[in-house]
Amino acid sequence: MTEAAAQRQDSASARSPAERLRAYLAALPESARRLLSTEIERARQRGEAIPGGDMIIAALRPAPPPVAPKPPEIVPPPAVRDEVAARFVFRPVEPFLIDERLETKVRGRIARHSLTAIWTWIARDLQPDEARTLEAACTAAIATGDEARATQLAADFAIPLCAAIRAELEEVSVDEAVRKRLFARLGDERALDDLTDVLVVLGNAPAIAAVIAKAPTTIRNLADDGLANARAMLDPMANTRTDLLAFALVLFQGRLVQKAHLARLAVSAAESDEPAKIAVNPYRYAVDLVVGEIERSALRVSRALKEGRGEKVAAALKDLHDAVRSLRTDMSLAGDGPWQRRLAKLRADLARLLTAEIEGVPGEMRRLLRPRQRGDQPAEAISEDVVADVETRLDLLSACRSYASEIALNEITLRIFTEIQGYLDPTLTQLLENIRNAPDVDRALKISQIEAAVRFSARIFGASYAQLLQKAADVAINAGKAPGRQG
DSSP states (O other), X not given: OOHHHHHHHHHHHHSOHHHHHHHHHHTSOHHHHHHHHHHHHHHHHTTOOOTXXXXXXXXXXXXXXXXXXXXXXXXXXXXXXXXXXXXXXXXXXXXXXXXXOOSSOOTTOEEHHHHHHHHHHIIIIISHHHHHHHHHHHHXXXXXXXXXXXXXXXXXXXXXXXXXXXXXXXXXXXXXXXXXXXXXXXXXXXHHHHHHHHXXXXXXXXXXXXXXXXXXXXXXXXXXXXXXXXXXXXXXXXXXXXXXXXXXXXXXXXXXXXXXXXXXXXHHHHTSOOHHHHTTXXXXXXXXXXXXXXXXXXXXXXXXXXXXXXXXXXXXXXXXXXXXXXXXXXXXXXXXXXXXXXXXXXXXXXXXXXXXXXXXHHHHHHHHHSOOOTTOOOOOXXXXXXXXXXXXXXXXXXXXXXXXXXXXXXXXXHHHHHHHHHHHHHHHHHHHHHHHTOOHXXXXXXXXXHHHHHHHHHHHHOHHHHHHHHHHHHHHHHHTOOTTOOO
């Protein structure tokens, strides 16, 4: 055994069993951690004792994102940065970029991360000499504060660049070997799909923008005269340049307060709310974009849950609920078409994700508020972090309950909410009775339980009722203070 290996073995053996267990749990996949946490909560609800359960639950909860230390100030070397030219070349593409990677490519939406792969391919394989020249020229222009010159240089560069990309894509369409080679160089099938959209935007950005130039900057309700005016602006492009329509619709959607209203253009143009008729109309891109927005909302819910950002979860859930309800109102979603299947899958995936987050709340609440039994070891007061974690999950439950109709959670949210309501009220009454005669050894725990129950009640019954409970709690706690109490 080498000295380094011996040191690693000594380090591993020096850790306590608890530390090794925490390290093992932290290394589990997210899905396995959620499943294990759910099973422990269910066992507790059945009254089964789980040795080390509190420690396991604590280790399974996602840790708050660490605060990154301020990096030391580093003077960058005087090298030319590759991002400078790319930023100016791709500036016309900015309105069409999204941060999320959608499961299905949506025409007119370009994943931001695809631009890195596309520019690397341009600078390394397609036009390396021209790209290096542009880098130097743009960097020099920026150094002198002449951003207008850098913009013009990028626009001039884009003309031969589009011709080169178009020639490459024409080869790809007829030669599978060329397609495989380009895919390998881009490193991502989605980047290859997005390359087509980038080419369209770089070659036609002024024409796309001109179509909606006269549209109001903010449209609160796309209906009646507003819908007719939008059709008047967009119909010429729909009839003559269908290849550009999706991109004009993206820009127009950006002016809608309710993004899902864009589907009304498709229903109006097809003169039908039937998906089969809309799917053969040029305005089908409008429905694609609305379904894409719904998927983006679902992805934002998932990301906010991982980050522990409850307010972002609620906002994304509301966006998704409103968009699905609007789309369901404007067009028929009966049948088994591509749009219906995508929406059904999104709703099912989101329902599973949210169910895993909320179904353990009643069990966690019972564990925190249960009376200490005779013979139990003295327990510490409930910590603020634990109470705040349950409050966050209760807020999530309330949000799910508010928007349950469009995310397939009606039954489970009603069951969990009713279960918590039926548990909290009598439990708090019992806690208030017990505090009056509680021995000193129990007072800190019981007071923390009462305070936690009042805070939970605020989430379930409302702030006004919680204020009444707080007054009753203050009376009971003060009445229980007696000199000379013995544990």
